[in-house]
Amino acid sequence: MSDDTEVLAPETERDDDAYTLERKAVAAILYAVDINDREKLIELMEPLHAADIADMLEQINAFDRMRLIKLYGKEFDGEILTELDESIREEVIGLLTPEVLADAVRELDSDDVVDLIEDLEQPQQDAILEALEDSDRVAVQQSMTYPEYSAGRLMQREVVMAPEHWNVGEAIDFLRDSDNLPDHFYHIVLVDPRLRPVGNVALGKLMAARREVMLTSLMEETFHVIPVTRYDGDVAYAFNQYHLISAPVVDENDRLIGVITIDDAMAVLDEEHEEDILRLAGVGESSLSDSVFETTKQRFPWLAVNLVTAVMASLVIAQFEDAITTVVALAVLMPIVASMGGNAGTQSLTVAVRALATKDLTGANVFRVIRREVMVGLINGLAFALVMGIVGIVWFGSPALGYVIASAMVINMVVAGLAGTVIPVVLEKVGVDPALASGAFVTTVTDVVGFFAFLGLAVLVLL
Amino acid sequence: MSDDTEVLAPETERDDDAYTLERKAVAAILYAVDINDREKLIELMEPLHAADIADMLEQINAFDRMRLIKLYGKEFDGEILTELDESIREEVIGLLTPEVLADAVRELDSDDVVDLIEDLEQPQQDAILEALEDSDRVAVQQSMTYPEYSAGRLMQREVVMAPEHWNVGEAIDFLRDSDNLPDHFYHIVLVDPRLRPVGNVALGKLMAARREVMLTSLMEETFHVIPVTRYDGDVAYAFNQYHLISAPVVDENDRLIGVITIDDAMAVLDEEHEEDILRLAGVGESSLSDSVFETTKQRFPWLAVNLVTAVMASLVIAQFEDAITTVVALAVLMPIVASMGGNAGTQSLTVAVRALATKDLTGANVFRVIRREVMVGLINGLAFALVMGIVGIVWFGSPALGYVIASAMVINMVVAGLAGTVIPVVLEKVGVDPALASGAFVTTVTDVVGFFAFLGLAVLVLL
Structure with missing residues (x-):
C-alpha cells in the first residue's frame, strides 16, 4: 500500500x-x-x-x-x-x-x-x-x-438437486415441499435425466429471480465436478483455486452421489498445511496432546536420519585430521561454512516445496527457478564470503585462511541453492513427498560439500 | 481407521x-x-x-x-x-x-x-x-x-439485511423486489432498529420455511459478529474454528457495515499458513516470481543472523583449541552433537509455534507441554547417546570419548526440548512473531550448548 x-x-x-x-x-x-x-x-x-x-x-x-x-x-x-x-x-x-x-x-x-x-x-x-x-x-x-483421504469420505450424501428443465417456480415449490433438506446447502445441483450434474444454481440467485425464469439461465459460471475417488488435498486445492462454495461429487458413471462444501475443504486445507509444516521440521503427524512415548517415537526417525547425515559429515572431517592438527583454526571455522550452506539450502527447499504444493512450480518455469536460486546463492555467497574473509584475516591474521573460507562459502551456498531446488523437484517426480524427505538430503549435501570444500581448499592453499 | x-x-x-x-x-x-x-x-x-x-x-x-x-x-x-x-x-x-x-x-x-x-x-x-x-x-x-490486515479490508460492503420482526414471506418478497443483490450471499442478517446484527438466517432455511414463520425462529445457532478493526488472521481463525460461512462486520457503535464470507477467510488462512512456513525457514515474504535481486535481499537478513550464531559457536570452539590439537577426534565428532541438538530443537519449536498459532498452547497446558518436550529430549537423547557412545568406542577405541559424546548428547537434547518450547512461548508473550525469530534463538542455544558441553566434558574427562 x-x-x-x-x-x-x-x-x-x-x-x-x-x-x-x-x-x-x-x-x-x-x-x-x-x-x-x-x-x-x-x-x-x-x-x-x-x-x-x-x-x-x-x-x-x-x-x-x-x-x-x-x-x-x-x-x-x-x-x-x-x-x-x-x-x-x-x-x-x-x-x-x-x-x-x-x-x-x-x-x-x-x-x-x-x-x-x-x-x-x-x-x-x-x-x-x-x-x-x-x-x-x-x-x-x-x-x-471409499478410500481414505478421498472425496467420498469428505462428501455429504444429502444433495439438493433438480432436473435441468425446471424453472425457478418449480424449484422453489419443490424446496418448500421437501421436509428433509440438509442443514446447510448453498446450491441446487442441476442434473440431466441420467443424474449427471450439469450446473449449480446459487440460492441467492434463485430467490432473486422471477418464477418463470429457467434454472439453466441462472447457472454459476464456475462449475467443478469432483470424482468420488479424488484425493482430498486436490479437492481442497480446487476449492481454494476456483473459490468454490460447494461442488457435486460423482461416481465412476458420472452420476451425482454427494456434495462437498467449502467448510470441509477448508478443514482439509488446514490439515494439509499443518502436515507440510510439521514434515518440513521432521515431525510426522503429531498433536500437542500426544503422550511422551508417542512423541518420542514420532521424532526418533528423523533424528536417526540426521545422525546418519552428521556421521557422514564427520567422516569427511576425519579425512582431514592432519590438517586440523596443524592448523587448529580450521576446526574453529569449519562449522560456519556448513551452517550457512544448511540455512541457505533450507530457504531454497522450503520455497520449492511450497511452490510444488501450490502447483506454482511446474515444467514451465523449473529451469528459471533453479537459475534464480543458484544466482541468489552466488550473490549471498559472495557477500558472506567477503565478511568471513575479513573475519578470517582479522581473527587469525591469515589472508590465506580468509581466502579459503571465502571460497568455500561461495561454493557451498551455490550448491545449497541448486540442491535446495533440484532435490524437492526430483523427489516429487519420483513420487516421494518432498516436504518429508528434502531436508535430510539437502542438509547432507550442504554438510558434506561445506566441510569438504573448506578443508580441501585449506589443504591445497595452507599446507 | x-x-x-x-x-x-x-x-x-x-x-x-x-x-x-x-x-x-x-x-x-x-x-x-x-x-x-x-x-x-x-x-x-x-x-x-x-x-x-x-x-x-x-x-x-x-x-x-x-x-x-x-x-x-x-x-x-x-x-x-x-x-x-x-x-x-x-x-x-x-x-x-x-x-x-x-x-x-x-x-x-x-x-x-x-x-x-x-x-x-x-x-x-x-x-x-x-x-x-x-x-x-x-x-x-x-x-x-481501515487498517491493513483488518476485517474492514476483507469485508464486502453489500449486505443483505432484514429487520428482526419480519417473517419469511416479507423477507422473500423483499429479496424478489431488490434488483441489486450481491453476487454471492448465504445469509440474511437480522438487525435491530439501531442496525445492530442480532442473528443470521441461512437461505436454505428460508426457502424451506412457510411464509408466516418468524425469521428469528430460523436463526443459526452459531453466530459471530466481527469488529471492523479485528486482525484478519483472527477472523480466519474464527471461520475455521466455528465453521462459519459468513459473518457480519460492525463498526465501533456495533452497527452492521459489511459482511465477510468464507472464501475470503479461506484465502487469509492460506496466506497465514504460507507465511508461517516461510518464516520458519527464514524466508520472509516471497514468491516464485520475485527477481534474483529481491530474493537475495529477502534471504540475506536471516543468513546474516545465522552467521552471527555460527560465529558465536566458533568462539566457543576457539576456547578449546588446545584440547582439539591434543585429541583431533574432538573436531571430527563435535558437529554431531550440535547438529542433533539443532534438529531436536527445530522439532520442538515447530510444534510449539504451530500450537501457538492455533491457540492450542495456552497458560492451561504450557507447563505440561514443556515437561513433555524435556522428557522426549531426555529419552531420545539417551537413545542416541547409546548409539554415539558405541560409535565413539568402536571408531576411536576410546571408552572415555564415548562417554563424553554420550553425555553431551543427552544434555544438548534436553536443552533443545526446553529451548524449543520456552523460546517461542516467551517471544509470543513479548509480542514478537515466534515463527520468525524462534529458529535463530533455538539454534544459537543448541550450537553453543552442544559445543560447550562436548568440548568442556572432553577437557574434564580426557585431558
Missing part, C-alpha cells in the same frame, strides 16, 4: 486473546468439577461452542478430563467429539457411557460420523455404528468403502 | 496433474502468441478460469507475458488481476492500456478492487481509482481507511 493510506489508517486490533479460551472461564469450570456441582458446570458450559469445549478438553489434564466428562454426563454433545483431536478422542469416547455415546452420535450428519470413526479401533467403531439408526448406519458404512 | 476397512477400500486417485495446467495447453497458447494469431489465442484462453490464467502468466517468462497480454488486448478480465501474484501484478497492470485496465477493474466487486490496489504504488492506484464509477470509488476509498 502507499504511504498516504498508511498514515491515514488506524491500528489493527491485534488482540492475541481474541478467540482464546479465557483462563478464568476454564478455572471456573474446573472449580465446578472440584466441588461436584453439576448444575453450575452445565451453566458454565452452555454458552461455549463445541469447538471451544473440545479445545478445553485437550488442554486440561487427563484426570480433570475424566471427572469433567463424568459430571457433565448426558449433556455431552456429539459435535464435541468431531472437534476433538484424534489422540484425545479415543480416550473421551471410552469415558462416555453407551447411552450418552449413542445419543451423541445420533445427532451427527453422516459425513461427521465417518470423520469420527475412521480413526477409531474396531470395537469403538462397532459401538458407534450400532448406536446409529439403520439408514444412517448404511450411509456411514457406504462412505467407509 | 481399522484394518478391515483399509483392505476393502480401493486406491485414492492421487493424480498429481489434477488441476495443474497442462504443459501442452501452455505450449499451444505460446505458439498462438508466436504466430500472432489473436483469434486462436482467444479461443484457447476462453475455457480457462481466471485463476489458471494468472498461474500461467506467473509461470511463463516476462517477454512471453508481455507479448501475450498485448495480443490478448481487451479480452483481459479484471479477475485475472486479482488472482495474480503481487510481484507480477504491477508489471501486468503496466502492460495494459488505460482503456483495458478501466474495463477490467469496473467488473470487480469493491472488496476485490481494495485487495488489488492496496499493494500498488500511488500512480497505479490513482489510475485504477479514476477508472471506477463514482459510487464504487467512494466505497473503495472508504475501505482503504
Whole structure:
C-alpha cells in the first residue's frame, strides 16, 4: 500500500486473546468439577461452542478430563467429539457411557460420523455404528468403502438437486415441499435425466429471480465436478483455486452421489498445511496432546536420519585430521561454512516445496527457478564470503585462511541453492513427498560439500 | 481407521496433474502468441478460469507475458488481476492500456478492487481509482481507511439485511423486489432498529420455511459478529474454528457495515499458513516470481543472523583449541552433537509455534507441554547417546570419548526440548512473531550448548 493510506489508517486490533479460551472461564469450570456441582458446570458450559469445549478438553489434564466428562454426563454433545483431536478422542469416547455415546452420535450428519470413526479401533467403531439408526448406519458404512483421504469420505450424501428443465417456480415449490433438506446447502445441483450434474444454481440467485425464469439461465459460471475417488488435498486445492462454495461429487458413471462444501475443504486445507509444516521440521503427524512415548517415537526417525547425515559429515572431517592438527583454526571455522550452506539450502527447499504444493512450480518455469536460486546463492555467497574473509584475516591474521573460507562459502551456498531446488523437484517426480524427505538430503549435501570444500581448499592453499 | 476397512477400500486417485495446467495447453497458447494469431489465442484462453490464467502468466517468462497480454488486448478480465501474484501484478497492470485496465477493474466487486490496489504504488492506484464509477470509488476509498490486515479490508460492503420482526414471506418478497443483490450471499442478517446484527438466517432455511414463520425462529445457532478493526488472521481463525460461512462486520457503535464470507477467510488462512512456513525457514515474504535481486535481499537478513550464531559457536570452539590439537577426534565428532541438538530443537519449536498459532498452547497446558518436550529430549537423547557412545568406542577405541559424546548428547537434547518450547512461548508473550525469530534463538542455544558441553566434558574427562 502507499504511504498516504498508511498514515491515514488506524491500528489493527491485534488482540492475541481474541478467540482464546479465557483462563478464568476454564478455572471456573474446573472449580465446578472440584466441588461436584453439576448444575453450575452445565451453566458454565452452555454458552461455549463445541469447538471451544473440545479445545478445553485437550488442554486440561487427563484426570480433570475424566471427572469433567463424568459430571457433565448426558449433556455431552456429539459435535464435541468431531472437534476433538484424534489422540484425545479415543480416550473421551471410552469415558462416555453407551447411552450418552449413542445419543451423541445420533445427532451427527453422516459425513461427521465417518470423520469420527475412521480413526477409531474396531470395537469403538462397532459401538458407534450400532448406536446409529439403520439408514444412517448404511450411509456411514457406504462412505467407509471409499478410500481414505478421498472425496467420498469428505462428501455429504444429502444433495439438493433438480432436473435441468425446471424453472425457478418449480424449484422453489419443490424446496418448500421437501421436509428433509440438509442443514446447510448453498446450491441446487442441476442434473440431466441420467443424474449427471450439469450446473449449480446459487440460492441467492434463485430467490432473486422471477418464477418463470429457467434454472439453466441462472447457472454459476464456475462449475467443478469432483470424482468420488479424488484425493482430498486436490479437492481442497480446487476449492481454494476456483473459490468454490460447494461442488457435486460423482461416481465412476458420472452420476451425482454427494456434495462437498467449502467448510470441509477448508478443514482439509488446514490439515494439509499443518502436515507440510510439521514434515518440513521432521515431525510426522503429531498433536500437542500426544503422550511422551508417542512423541518420542514420532521424532526418533528423523533424528536417526540426521545422525546418519552428521556421521557422514564427520567422516569427511576425519579425512582431514592432519590438517586440523596443524592448523587448529580450521576446526574453529569449519562449522560456519556448513551452517550457512544448511540455512541457505533450507530457504531454497522450503520455497520449492511450497511452490510444488501450490502447483506454482511446474515444467514451465523449473529451469528459471533453479537459475534464480543458484544466482541468489552466488550473490549471498559472495557477500558472506567477503565478511568471513575479513573475519578470517582479522581473527587469525591469515589472508590465506580468509581466502579459503571465502571460497568455500561461495561454493557451498551455490550448491545449497541448486540442491535446495533440484532435490524437492526430483523427489516429487519420483513420487516421494518432498516436504518429508528434502531436508535430510539437502542438509547432507550442504554438510558434506561445506566441510569438504573448506578443508580441501585449506589443504591445497595452507599446507 | 481399522484394518478391515483399509483392505476393502480401493486406491485414492492421487493424480498429481489434477488441476495443474497442462504443459501442452501452455505450449499451444505460446505458439498462438508466436504466430500472432489473436483469434486462436482467444479461443484457447476462453475455457480457462481466471485463476489458471494468472498461474500461467506467473509461470511463463516476462517477454512471453508481455507479448501475450498485448495480443490478448481487451479480452483481459479484471479477475485475472486479482488472482495474480503481487510481484507480477504491477508489471501486468503496466502492460495494459488505460482503456483495458478501466474495463477490467469496473467488473470487480469493491472488496476485490481494495485487495488489488492496496499493494500498488500511488500512480497505479490513482489510475485504477479514476477508472471506477463514482459510487464504487467512494466505497473503495472508504475501505482503504481501515487498517491493513483488518476485517474492514476483507469485508464486502453489500449486505443483505432484514429487520428482526419480519417473517419469511416479507423477507422473500423483499429479496424478489431488490434488483441489486450481491453476487454471492448465504445469509440474511437480522438487525435491530439501531442496525445492530442480532442473528443470521441461512437461505436454505428460508426457502424451506412457510411464509408466516418468524425469521428469528430460523436463526443459526452459531453466530459471530466481527469488529471492523479485528486482525484478519483472527477472523480466519474464527471461520475455521466455528465453521462459519459468513459473518457480519460492525463498526465501533456495533452497527452492521459489511459482511465477510468464507472464501475470503479461506484465502487469509492460506496466506497465514504460507507465511508461517516461510518464516520458519527464514524466508520472509516471497514468491516464485520475485527477481534474483529481491530474493537475495529477502534471504540475506536471516543468513546474516545465522552467521552471527555460527560465529558465536566458533568462539566457543576457539576456547578449546588446545584440547582439539591434543585429541583431533574432538573436531571430527563435535558437529554431531550440535547438529542433533539443532534438529531436536527445530522439532520442538515447530510444534510449539504451530500450537501457538492455533491457540492450542495456552497458560492451561504450557507447563505440561514443556515437561513433555524435556522428557522426549531426555529419552531420545539417551537413545542416541547409546548409539554415539558405541560409535565413539568402536571408531576411536576410546571408552572415555564415548562417554563424553554420550553425555553431551543427552544434555544438548534436553536443552533443545526446553529451548524449543520456552523460546517461542516467551517471544509470543513479548509480542514478537515466534515463527520468525524462534529458529535463530533455538539454534544459537543448541550450537553453543552442544559445543560447550562436548568440548568442556572432553577437557574434564580426557585431558
